[in-house]
Amino acid sequence: MKQQIFAGWIIITLISGKCFAAGPMEERISQFTAAMHISTDSQTNILSSSHFVFTKQPLKVGDFQLKQKEKKESSPIAFIDVDILDTNDYVVATGRIFERSSSEMARKALLEKLVLNSMMIESLVQKYEVAHNDIGDLCIVEKSFDKTARAYSSVPLAIHFVRGCTAVSIYPMAKFNNIHDISKVLDRALTGGAGEPQSGK
Amino acid sequence: MMALLRINGNFVRYSLSLAFGLSLTTCSLQAATTNFYHMNRTYTPVAYTAGVTTVYSLMVGLSNITGIVKSGTNVVMDTNASYAVEYESLALGYASPEVAWYAVTTNYSSNTHIHSNVVYDNTGWVKGTHPAYGTWGGYLWFLENHATFKTSPTNFWVSPYGVTNLIAKVFVGTVGDYSPATNVVDVGPTNLVAMTNYLGSGGNTDIICRADFDSYYQLVVPKLDVTNIKFNWDTSSSASDAINIRQDYNTPYDISAGEWVKGGANIPVCYTTNKAVMIQARFTVQPTNIVNADVWAVSIGTGSSLGNVIKTNVTFSGGVSVPEYITFQVSGRTTNCIRKSTSDLWQWKMGNVNGINTPATDFATSGVHTVYTILGEPVAPWDNSAGSQKNAWVKALDFGIGNASCNGDSRASNALAHITQFLHTGHGLTYDINGGENAYSSDYLGGTFQLTEYIDKTGGNNVSPSRAGNIVNCYDQAGGVFTLGHLFGVPVSYMFMQPFGYINTVNLIGEGNCNNPFYPLSTSGLKIAGTNDVSPVRKGFGNHAFNAYDGFIFDACAGPSIGTKTAAQYVSDTVDESTPAEAAAAGTVANISLGAITDIQ
Numbered sequence A: 001m002k003q004q005i006f007a008g009w010i011i012i013t014l015i016s017g018k019c020f021a022a023g024p025m026e027e028r029i030s031q032f033t034a035a036m037h038i039s040t041d042s043q044t045n046i047l048s049s050s051h052f053v054f055t056k057q058p059l060k061v062g063d064f065q066l067k068q069k070e071k072k073e074s075s076p077i078a079f080i081d082v083d084i085l086d087t088n089d090y091v092v093a094t095g096r097i098f099e100r101s102s103s104e105m106a107r108k109a110l111l112e113k114l115v116l117n118s119m120m121i122e123s124l125v126q127k128y129e130v131a132h133n134d135i136g137d138l139c140i141v142e143k144s145f146d147k148t149a150r151a152y153s154s155v156p157l158a159i160h161f162v163r164g165c166t167a168v169s170i171y172p173m174a175k176f177n178n179i180h181d182i183s184k185v186l187d188r189a190l191t192g193g194a195g196e197p198q199s200g201k
Numbered sequence B: 001m002m003a004l005l006r007i008n009g010n011f012v013r014y015s016l017s018l019a020f021g022l023s024l025t026t027c028s029l030q031a032a033t034t035n036f037y038h039m040n041r042t043y044t045p046v047a048y049t050a051g052v053t054t055v056y057s058l059m060v061g062l063s064n065i066t067g068i069v070k071s072g073t074n075v076v077m078d079t080n081a082s083y084a085v086e087y088e089s090l091a092l093g094y095a096s097p098e099v100a101w102y103a104v105t106t107n108y109s110s111n112t113h114i115h116s117n118v119v120y121d122n123t124g125w126v127k128g129t130h131p132a133y134g135t136w137g138g139y140l141w142f143l144e145n146h147a148t149f150k151t152s153p154t155n156f157w158v159s160p161y162g163v164t165n166l167i168a169k170v171f172v173g174t175v176g177d178y179s180p181a182t183n184v185v186d187v188g189p190t191n192l193v194a195m196t197n198y199l200g201s202g203g204n205t206d207i208i209c210r211a212d213f214d215s216y217y218q219l220v221v222p223k224l225d226v227t228n229i230k231f232n233w234d235t236s237s238s239a240s241d242a243i244n245i246r247q248d249y250n251t252p253y254d255i256s257a258g259e260w261v262k263g264g265a266n267i268p269v270c271y272t273t274n275k276a277v278m279i280q281a282r283f284t285v286q287p288t289n290i291v292n293a294d295v296w297a298v299s300i301g302t303g304s305s306l307g308n309v310i311k312t313n314v315t316f317s318g319g320v321s322v323p324e325y326i327t328f329q330v331s332g333r334t335t336n337c338i339r340k341s342t343s344d345l346w347q348w349k350m351g352n353v354n355g356i357n358t359p360a361t362d363f364a365t366s367g368v369h370t371v372y373t374i375l376g377e378p379v380a381p382w383d384n385s386a387g388s389q390k391n392a393w394v395k396a397l398d399f400g401i402g403n404a405s406c407n408g409d410s411r412a413s414n415a416l417a418h419i420t421q422f423l424h425t426g427h428g429l430t431y432d433i434n435g436g437e438n439a440y441s442s443d444y445l446g447g448t449f450q451l452t453e454y455i456d457k458t459g460g461n462n463v464s465p466s467r468a469g470n471i472v473n474c475y476d477q478a479g480g481v482f483t484l485g486h487l488f489g490v491p492v493s494y495m496f497m498q499p500f501g502y503i504n505t506v507n508l509i510g511e512g513n514c515n516n517p518f519y520p521l522s523t524s525g526l527k528i529a530g531t532n533d534v535s536p537v538r539k540g541f542g543n544h545a546f547n548a549y550d551g552f553i554f555d556a557c558a559g560p561s562i563g564t565k566t567a568a569q570y571v572s573d574t575v576d577e578s579t580p581a582e583a584a585a586a587g588t589v590a591n592i593s594l595g596a597i598t599d600i601q
Helices: A002-016 A024-036 A103-115 A121-127 A179-192 B053-061 B095-112 B190-196 B392-404 B412-426 B451-456 B476-488 B567-574 B581-583
Strands: A059-061 A064-072 A079-086 A093-099 A126-131 A138-146 A151-163 A168-173 B068-070 B083-094 B112-116 B123-132 B134-148 B156-158 B165-170 B176-178 B183-188 B203-209 B213-219 B225-232 B269-272 B276-284 B290-298 B309-317 B320-329 B339-349 B361-374 B442-443 B447-449 B492-495 B506-508 B513-514 B546-549 B552-555 B592-600
Touching: A024 A103, A024 A121, A024 A126, A064 A093, A064 A179, A093 A103, A093 A179, A093 B165, A103 A138, A103 A151, A103 A168, A121 A126, A121 A138, A151 A179, A168 A179, B083 B095, B095 B123, B095 B134, B123 B190, B134 B190, B134 B203, B134 B225, B176 B183, B183 B567, B190 B290, B225 B339, B225 B361, B225 B447, B276 B309, B290 B320, B361 B392, B392 B412, B392 B451, B392 B476, B412 B546, B412 B552, B442 B476, B447 B476, B451 B476, B476 B492, B476 B546, B476 B552, B476 B592, B552 B567
Parallel strands: B269 B361, B447 B592
Antiparallel strands: A059 A064, A064 A079, A079 A093, A093 A168, A126 A138, A138 A151, A151 A168, B068 B213, B083 B112, B083 B134, B123 B134, B123 B203, B134 B183, B156 B165, B165 B176, B165 B213, B225 B276, B276 B320, B290 B309, B290 B339, B309 B320, B339 B361, B442 B447, B492 B546, B492 B592, B506 B513, B546 B552
């Protein structure tokens, strides 16, 4: 009977999304989410989503194509790296996609990625900004540092978002590439159908 | 009828006149000395005729060497068992020479006389027909040796210079070819047709012949070869042999036929220090009647890692060593320090072939063997199980021993200091001043380390987007020290400290003196900001990874710290807590937790 109660407690903990062990990285995640005012309630505003389905052919997503570069399947750092090509087949951005079994795990994967470094949390808070836009369930913009003004600028260095069970990081190949639009297209694909494999290429 | 006298081995025949006028005249004692039974052959010393000494003339001269020598002792004649048989027949008063000859040849064998304990040098025959008083007479006499001898006293021959050689075959003068030390009974002459054929009316002949018992030895020239050498002959244990290694993560070595194959593979080997080791070697030998020999090898390489191969009696069957791979002890012990040597060369020697005390003879060389020596068996994440991709990589050994200058390090701390110093200063790496992100270690506590890419500086896939391969953070550097230390058998620890804090000025990898590790993202933009500045003017480390061994800290990222400070000293020297603001961000030794590289790729 005792064992059943214990098992039930674990299940409740898992469902509530508060199962991160209190290790140094979890501590950093907590500090980061608190400082960034990121809701830890994973159920908030989550739309149903699907995963990208990659084949050997580039995946057509809106006006872009996603070309898989590398796939690392070993847990817990499983990811898919992609090139994002425009209609002229130019690589305009690169991306890393984390596909997890739950929105909670996807969010954790993204946050781990953002805090897995040796910077102080205070520095990370200066570097990142939660974007209240229509991209993802959670969208975090990584700001670029203007070395002339010696301050962070509004030009995004990367956009990270979570949609359902998928976390996506988008990096522009050039500063002027609009990764906001790219992120939007990818997010839309995740909510409304995750693209379709291209034929004939 | 016939006077017989043995004088110095010669059967003396005197001339005689037959009562019926049949007169046969024998030759003199010295006459007809060129007649030999059973064959007519001679041996002539080989003369060197190749001219002035050049490589070519030497080769020509060598090609003329037959391996045949004069025995010096000849055969061992057993006079007690030897004897000669004299046959004699006379026929008189026959109507024709043919009839007289027929009578002689049908009766000679019943008239014999045996001469015991003697072998004559003038055997042969006298025969003929002759008319007398209107009739015909015939005469046949012959003398035959029954020589009993041993072809050679033993199966070896000692040269005038005292060198013992194995005899393959004994050529006994005109008598025949035999095995050494073989008992022979030779009867001769035996050419009965020549002795008993009819010579025609009035024809006669007198033949003197002898056997040449001078003996010559065909010496065995053993051709021994070492065909394979196994250094890692027990892949399930390295108690007394080399450890399991591979070229790199993706490339195993096939050592099923040994690391060294004559004319073929020559794969490096790796030992741990101060170990008595054995090797296994396979041999072939010709001729196949060599059934055993003492075999050993002398290390002739300058600066070699392994000693001599101790003499061992090797048994052969059908020209191959039995068992196929012979285990040899190597003298001494492996070196006492981390080392890579490329000069191990063995001169293989043999002696006592077939147990007859033949002299030591060089027969082959093996090598040059590449030998790595490390302080202990690699520890996790390295895996010594045969076939594992995490067997010690030669790529990593070369990186650590060669690039990191651990060659000659006998102490773990020295090796770690060299590794740390090299990874900090010598490998061309630089700190990720724009993000402090890890590229090669997968986790802040180590995790999987992409050693191949770290060595090649091709960029780990942990970081996204991909960046220059020489950009690292402290997790990568702690992973590098951990992985290479463990490769050498040194269980150095991976330490993670959070919080860490602002740093005093240290030599930050690739950046030089710095107290502002993320200076491009600071408002000062200075590598060395004001010593009391804090964020956003000066940035600190939120956390930091480094290594510890035996109570001392190694940091290949900042410092470098090469094992001269305890954790407390290291933290005190590195973390700046001189102002309340700095102290608030500072960690202590209590904030250090243990990590580990758990896998390598």
